[in-house]
Structures are given as structure tokens and as C-alpha cells.
Amino acid sequence: MKLFDLVKDGIEIKKQVPLSKYTFTKTGGPAEYLAFPQNQAELEKLVETANSNQIPLTVIGNASNLIIRDGGIAGLVIILTKMNKITISGSCVEAQAGARIIDTAFFAAKHGLSGLEFAAGIPGSVGGAVFMNAGAYGGETAEVIQTVKVLTSTGEFKEYSNKEMQFSYRHSLVQENNDVVVSATFSLHPGQKNIILAEMNYLNALRQYKQPLEYPSCGSVFKRPAGHYVGPMIIQAGLQGKQVGGAQNSTKHAGFIVNKGGATATDYLDLIALIQAKIKEQFRLDLQTEVRIIGKPID
Structure with missing residues (x-):
């Protein structure tokens, strides 16, 4: 594959790498190909090669507000964390x-x-x-x-x-x-x-107090609807602490979903769908996800 011609330029490209190693939820399927450009020139070469060879391209940052489905991502995944000057x-x-x-x-x-x-x-x-x-x-x-x-x-x-x-x-x-x-x-x-x-330091102390930082999570899951707060609605709907597989709506902050151990991306997505359905039923509101959801469902 043309993509691997870039290896001679010092660009490391790996195959079939579990993206759960990089996501904050510790879930997600494999990247078909994975690269970490170290500078703008390497990024340009990777993007140009992917585009010219019609290889699907996905670019990821720190993967903190991201859910990657369990089927992973086809084509080339670029993670930019080495471009950090x-x-x-x-x-x-x-x-x-x-x-x-x-x-x-x-x-x-x-x-x-x-x-x-x-x-x-x-x-x-x-x-x-x-x-x-x-x-x-x-x-x-x-x-x-x-x-x-x-x-x-x-x-x-x-x-x-x-x-x-x-x-x-x-x-x-x-x-x-x-x-x-x-x-x-x-x-x-x-x-x-x-x-x-x-x-x-004050704001970080507030986060430590209010947010479940002791567990893997993707941060705030839902966008805030105008005139409403997501956490209180989830609590009123009786869903705080609700668990699907290893994914749990946090007992500390209802706007978060945490990995209590062994969660899959599918667990996360099933719990998100359950919360959305219940909020729709009880409050007549369509909760939109703030977290970015990408990748393929598992086969």
C-alpha cells in the first residue's frame, strides 16, 4: 500500500491497533492503520497520501470527549498528540x-x-x-x-x-x-x-469535588438544552447510577457516564440511548450528545 511508502520518511505507521489504548473511556475497536505525525510536514504527507489513494481518513486529538464504536475505524487514523509545541x-x-x-x-x-x-x-x-x-x-x-x-x-x-x-x-x-x-x-x-x-487551582478543586475523575469517562456526555440542565433531569428520571454492562451513569455527576470496569463502547451507546429515550418520554426533550461518536459497529 502506498501509505507504507511513507515509512522510509521516518513516519511510523501501525496496523490493527486497539484504539481503547488511547480513548479516555478505555473503549473502542481497532484502527486499520494508525500514525502519529510529529510535525506539520508529516501530517501533510499522511493526509495527501490518504486522499490520493482514497483511503478513509480520521483525525483524533486527545480522545477525551470521544466514543469509538467497537468495530473500530477503517482506513488511516491520525492521532496528533505528538504535535504539541x-x-x-x-x-x-x-x-x-x-x-x-x-x-x-x-x-x-x-x-x-x-x-x-x-x-x-x-x-x-x-x-x-x-x-x-x-x-x-x-x-x-x-x-x-x-x-x-x-x-x-x-x-x-x-x-x-x-x-x-x-x-x-x-x-x-x-x-x-x-x-x-x-x-x-x-x-x-x-x-x-x-x-x-x-x-x-480553584476550578480544578471544584472539578475534583463534582466530577467522577477517579473513573475512565468521556466527560460531559450531553449538550445542555436551552433552559434545562441535563444532570437534574437524569436524576428526576431515576437514571442516576443506571448501569449497562460496564458503563454506569455516574452516581457523583449525572452528566457523566463512567467505565466501572470492562465496559465496551456498545455499553456506552446503549446507556446513552436509554437515557435519551427516558428524557424524551418524561420531558419531551431530545437530548443531543456532546461527545463525538465515530467508527463502525462491531460485526
């Missing part, structure tokens, strides 16, 4: 797509830059945060993005402004056009390092 210029911080948004927030704090405090405990990558317009505790990625560099589906490098990214609640342009986020530049403002770090 973070740099500073004045009051702007640029981070490659594979950098953790947590690390980016602490990097900014170390340099006395404020604006990313809300992201101090979000486990996803910068690329994932941009893709999903991730947010927490009153802050959103869109509020601090200056520009986003992408590799388009036609193999062109392009830069979008904040406005061009069409951010909205858990949405961005790159969800629609299949661009691959390469890096993002955050426009921040000077602050006192000790105050910034204190706020970040």
Missing part, C-alpha cells in the same frame, strides 16, 4: 493541535497571561477544543481564539480568523468542512501570575 509572542500563545489545552492554559499562566483559566481542567487537545468550541465554568474557546491554522481537505494550508470559524455552542466551522486543525493562536491579556494560578 506551545510558543508565546507578546500576549498571544500559539499551540499546535496536539497540545493539551490544560498544558496551554498553564503555559499561559506561567507567562502571566490570563484568559484560559476556564480550560485548566479540560482534558482535550487544542485541536479538539477548537473543533468542539470546548468550554467550562463560564468560559469558551471561541472567546480567546485569534486565528486557527488548518490543513484543508484539498491539502492546502489556510488560516481562519475567529469570525470565519463560525463558533457557536459546541460547534465550529471545521465540523462541517473536514479541515484538520494544525494550530491555534489564543489572544490573551496580562495578569498577575499568582491570581491566575489561584483561579485555575
Whole structure:
């Protein structure tokens, strides 16, 4: 296969790798082919080769808000976590797509830059945060993005402004056009390092108190419907603690589904469907998933 011609360029490509090794739920089937580009040039070669040979392509960040079905993913899966460089210029911080948004927030704090405090405990990558317009505790990625560099589906490098990214609640342009986020530049403002770090530590203490961080999970599962909160609805529906296989609606935070041991992606999806059906029946609301669900069902 043409894909393996890239090995001579130093790009490691593996076959039939269980993606459960990389997802935060510890579930998911295998990647047919898996690569970890270390820089922009390697990413470009991988994307170009996949496209020119009509190989299905899936790009993943830190796999924290992601469920991969048990049948895995056909074609080439690219995980960007080795593209994790973070740099500073004045009051702007640029981070490659594979950098953790947590690390980016602490990097900014170390340099006395404020604006990313809300992201101090979000486990996803910068690329994932941009893709999903991730947010927490009153802050959103869109509020601090200056520009986003992408590799388009036609193999062109392009830069979008904040406005061009069409951010909205858990949405961005790159969800629609299949661009691959390469890096993002955050426009921040000077602050006192000790105050910034204190706020970040406070928010992380709140997460530790409220969220089931002791178990594998995909974070917040459902989008918040306008005028409602998902957790209280699940509790009122009598579903908190409900378990399907190894997947359990968290007894600590009803907006989370945790892997209590041996869960499969199918367990997660069956529990999600059960919750959606019950909320529809009781509240006449269609719960939409915030977690991204990809891959093939098991044969």
C-alpha cells in the first residue's frame, strides 16, 4: 500500500491497533492503520497520501470527549498528540493541535497571561477544543481564539480568523468542512501570575469535588438544552447510577457516564440511548450528545 511508502520518511505507521489504548473511556475497536505525525510536514504527507489513494481518513486529538464504536475505524487514523509545541509572542500563545489545552492554559499562566483559566481542567487537545468550541465554568474557546491554522481537505494550508470559524455552542466551522486543525493562536491579556494560578487551582478543586475523575469517562456526555440542565433531569428520571454492562451513569455527576470496569463502547451507546429515550418520554426533550461518536459497529 502506498501509505507504507511513507515509512522510509521516518513516519511510523501501525496496523490493527486497539484504539481503547488511547480513548479516555478505555473503549473502542481497532484502527486499520494508525500514525502519529510529529510535525506539520508529516501530517501533510499522511493526509495527501490518504486522499490520493482514497483511503478513509480520521483525525483524533486527545480522545477525551470521544466514543469509538467497537468495530473500530477503517482506513488511516491520525492521532496528533505528538504535535504539541506551545510558543508565546507578546500576549498571544500559539499551540499546535496536539497540545493539551490544560498544558496551554498553564503555559499561559506561567507567562502571566490570563484568559484560559476556564480550560485548566479540560482534558482535550487544542485541536479538539477548537473543533468542539470546548468550554467550562463560564468560559469558551471561541472567546480567546485569534486565528486557527488548518490543513484543508484539498491539502492546502489556510488560516481562519475567529469570525470565519463560525463558533457557536459546541460547534465550529471545521465540523462541517473536514479541515484538520494544525494550530491555534489564543489572544490573551496580562495578569498577575499568582491570581491566575489561584483561579485555575480553584476550578480544578471544584472539578475534583463534582466530577467522577477517579473513573475512565468521556466527560460531559450531553449538550445542555436551552433552559434545562441535563444532570437534574437524569436524576428526576431515576437514571442516576443506571448501569449497562460496564458503563454506569455516574452516581457523583449525572452528566457523566463512567467505565466501572470492562465496559465496551456498545455499553456506552446503549446507556446513552436509554437515557435519551427516558428524557424524551418524561420531558419531551431530545437530548443531543456532546461527545463525538465515530467508527463502525462491531460485526
